[in-house]
Amino acid sequence: MDAPRHAASSIEPKLLARVARGDQQAFGQLYDQSSTLLFTLAARILNDRDEAAELLQDVYLEVWRKIAKYDVGRGSPIAWLVTLTRSRAIDRLRARASRGQHVVADSFEHPLVSATPDVGPNPYEAREDTEIRQLMAKAILDLPLPQQQAIEMAFYQGLTHTEIAAKLNQPLGTVKTRIKLAMTKLRASLQETLTQGHQV
Amino acid sequence: MTHEELEEAVPLYAIGALERSERQAIEAHLLSGCTACHAALKDYQTVASLLPFGLTPATPPNTLKAKIMMAPASTASQADTEQPGPRSSLEPGEWMNHLFPPITPARSWPFRFAMGVAAVALIAGGGYIAWLTSTQAAQRSGEIQQLQTAVQQGSARVAALQTELQQREQTLGSLKSALEQRTTEVAELRDQVVQREAELDDAHARLTQHESSLQRLARHSEEFAGLFKNPASKVVSLSGSEMAKSAGAFLLFDPATKKAWLYAFNLPALPSGKVYQLWAIDDKPVSAGVFGLDAGQKARMLIKNMGDFPRMKKFAVTAEPDGGRPEPTGAIYLIGQI
Numbered sequence A: 001m002d003a004p005r006h007a008a009s010s011i012e013p014k015l016l017a018r019v020a021r022g023d024q025q026a027f028g029q030l031y032d033q034s035s036t037l038l039f040t041l042a043a044r045i046l047n048d049r050d051e052a053a054e055l056l057q058d059v060y061l062e063v064w065r066k067i068a069k070y071d072v073g074r075g076s077p078i079a080w081l082v083t084l085t086r087s088r089a090i091d092r093l094r095a096r097a098s099r100g101q102h103v104v105a106d107s108f109e110h111p112l113v114s115a116t117p118d119v120g121p122n123p124y125e126a127r128e129d130t131e132i133r134q135l136m137a138k139a140i141l142d143l144p145l146p147q148q149q150a151i152e153m154a155f156y157q158g159l160t161h162t163e164i165a166a167k168l169n170q171p172l173g174t175v176k177t178r179i180k181l182a183m184t185k186l187r188a189s190l191q192e193t194l195t196q197g198h199q200v
Numbered sequence B: 001m002t003h004e005e006l007e008e009a010v011p012l013y014a015i016g017a018l019e020r021s022e023r024q025a026i027e028a029h030l031l032s033g034c035t036a037c038h039a040a041l042k043d044y045q046t047v048a049s050l051l052p053f054g055l056t057p058a059t060p061p062n063t064l065k066a067k068i069m070m071a072p073a074s075t076a077s078q079a080d081t082e083q084p085g086p087r088s089s090l091e092p093g094e095w096m097n098h099l100f101p102p103i104t105p106a107r108s109w110p111f112r113f114a115m116g117v118a119a120v121a122l123i124a125g126g127g128y129i130a131w132l133t134s135t136q137a138a139q140r141s142g143e144i145q146q147l148q149t150a151v152q153q154g155s156a157r158v159a160a161l162q163t164e165l166q167q168r169e170q171t172l173g174s175l176k177s178a179l180e181q182r183t184t185e186v187a188e189l190r191d192q193v194v195q196r197e198a199e200l201d202d203a204h205a206r207l208t209q210h211e212s213s214l215q216r217l218a219r220h221s222e223e224f225a226g227l228f229k230n231p232a233s234k235v236v237s238l239s240g241s242e243m244a245k246s247a248g249a250f251l252l253f254d255p256a257t258k259k260a261w262l263y264a265f266n267l268p269a270l271p272s273g274k275v276y277q278l279w280a281i282d283d284k285p286v287s288a289g290v291f292g293l294d295a296g297q298k299a300r301m302l303i304k305n306m307g308d309f310p311r312m313k314k315f316a317v318t319a320e321p322d323g324g325r326p327e328p329t330g331a332i333y334l335i336g337q338i
Helices: A013-020 A024-046 A049-069 A077-098 A127-141 A145-155 A161-168 A172-189 A191-195 B003-014 B020-031 B035-054 B064-074 B111-131 B134-229
Strands: B234-240 B248-254 B259-265 B274-281 B285-291 B299-303 B314-321 B332-337
Touching: A013 A024, A013 A049, A013 A077, A024 A049, A024 A077, A024 B035, A024 B064, A049 A077, A049 B064, A077 B035, A127 A172, A127 B035, A145 A161, A145 A172, A145 B035, A161 A172, A172 A191, A172 B003, A172 B035, B003 B020, B003 B035, B020 B035, B064 B134, B134 B248, B134 B259, B134 B299, B234 B314, B248 B332, B259 B285, B274 B299, B285 B299, B285 B314
Parallel strands: none
Antiparallel strands: B234 B248, B234 B332, B248 B259, B259 B299, B274 B285, B274 B314, B314 B332
């Protein structure tokens, strides 16, 4: 394995600047730091490892080609990568749906965290990432189930609040409130991380 | 929308749950320079980007990195080949444009199709190079050399990765065979343990049997000692016949309890299927029991009810088939009388 392992949560904007100058070694390091998180996200949205791997090829190619557009003032490197990967994965999910293929079950089959969250340290994971993972898993599990469900449908299924309300047969206002409350609580739970000036 | 409504929509915007019109309204507001909403968006956007940390990590395939690292080698970095195209319904719009440049056909199509487009572009580039003047051609050849070097570096990296993969496979193979060997050893040890347990059970059973034999012997010895010490006991000695000249026996009888005790010695071992049988003879012989020999060619037998001993005139021991017979049929080995 590549050592030493750096955290996905602490990718330096400097590293992106090196990639922007065409530094392949920096690009390799960017892959090492971010690929597990991005692959986890893509596999979770697409529910297909092969398709997730294919998507990651597209995403990194796009990163390589468009990295000069990245503006550190508007978000951290990992936020940029996560948002890009999620956006492209949801694009694929929608393309799949338009071809009439199965997208994802309507029921709440895929929770935001595993039923038994794997919060133990992972030898291939940097310590900072383990801490954030544990913090996030706890923050999510502290949310009421309907709020977890709303967040799950918006973030991992790419549904708008109108679509969520229709699927759950709930008033639009209720769904909006659930998402807003969930995001506010998550923000509060992670406040320490946010104010500590963590890279993420 | 009022500022309050816009502010409330920021978390929904960050997680991508707004409808297009709402999204556009909030983007216009952000672009107008609202610092409070800008700060809130940055926080909520971070919260959203942290969500995947809540999932159990999935490791990408080992071969993925090599495939992805080939892209920089074959694609000019930062080549801005953007073309105006239809915006995906998920495009977050102007505010987050730095995050997602508008989707291009190359990005929205499958990867291999993108490669096809790249190949067409390469061919077109070839024609262009041919058209250039000689000075430009020299410059281009330099660039081509650079590209070739990049390709070579990529190939070298792939080769190194392949070597590493082979090494991993070899290690895996040797680990697998070591595991198989250990498994076999464990199975053998388990068999041995089962065998030892069976032997132990057997030994335990024999020990129990010996203990009960010893107890029986002890009981017999007590009976014998009781008979021997009793002054009322009567003793008959039996001597060996032609069949067993050196053999002899004592018969002790207690008239009070009617118990008798036979102690015989130097009797020859009988063939399999034969036993010795003691007869008490009055008018006709009556069986008093059958017995075998112990290791020292000795025999001890307790007769619990000898009946009317004083009436018996003679005692004899014959060899009979297993289990004895109602009347003597075999050769006499011992004989004695009161």
